[in-house]
Amino acid sequence: MSSDIRPTIVLVHGAWADASNWSGVIGRLHDDGYTVRAIPNPLRSLPGDAASVRAFLQTLPGPVVLVGHSYGGAVITNAATGLPNIEALVYVNAFALDEGETALQAASADSALSNPDPTQVFDFVPAGPPTPTTDLYLKRSTVLTWFATGLNAEDQEMVYATQRPGAFGGLADTSGAPAWKTIPSWYLIGTGDKIIPPDVQRAMAKRAGSTVTEFDEGHLGLISDPKTTTQVIERAAGS
Secondary structure: OOHHHOOEEEEEOOOOOOHHHHHHHHHHHHHOOOOEEEEOOOOOOHHHHHHHHHHHHOOOOOOEEEEEEEHHHHHHHHHOOOOOOEEEEEEEEEOOOOOOOOHHHHOOOOOHHHOOOHHHOEEEEOOOOOOOOOEEEEOHHHHHHHHOOOOOHHHHHHHHHHOOOEEHHHHHOOOOOOHHHOOOEEEEEEOOOOOOOHHHHHHHHHHHOOEEEEEOOOOOHHHHOHHHHHHHHHHHHHO
16 A cells, blocks of 8 residues: 555544653554554643644545544544544544543543542642643652553653653543543553553443454553554454
8 A cells, every 4th residue: 555545643642641652652653554643632721622623634635544542532522623624533442432421430430540639649730729721740649559550660760751641631621522422442451451441442442333452461552562552453444
């Protein structure tokens, strides 16, 4: 297949992350002849983040495969609705929300994020009870014990040091009409995910009618196993 008829792959990162999380995936996609764009996710509010991604998608000629990790899945679910150039959605340990759901609700009580005392999970900036604009940073203990499992100690410390905060409002905002109702989707489920438990992911994937692959990785499986992540994206692109 010549590269000029292949879809552009657009990668959307989640909270406490940036586009560099996709580095291992980007290199493999490039090697296989794909055009890739790993774009910034503002992490301010779900409607605003989705609007930012949607505006970018509307500038791209030709077909697109849209990929989201973690909270980025909630963003692509809203950003792609009604766009004719989106051929496939790919969820990587991600939120495939339905209308009216929030990421915090969907994560379930089994998620490490659902601790009844959020001060044990997050650092609030500014300090104090959170408002929609409060930045949530993951505590070092949260990163090492729950968020970055499957990475070596050096990479875990890098994740903690470089994390981009997510605004509380983004995780608590309700989702709009989901793109997966009209666009085919693929779902990569990490069976060791402590942030979005695998049973939660399986339920979302089933509801969306996704083609499912599971791998023995934690929440940052896109970093610890970029090979499998790339394979799932390329299956969606080849469909």
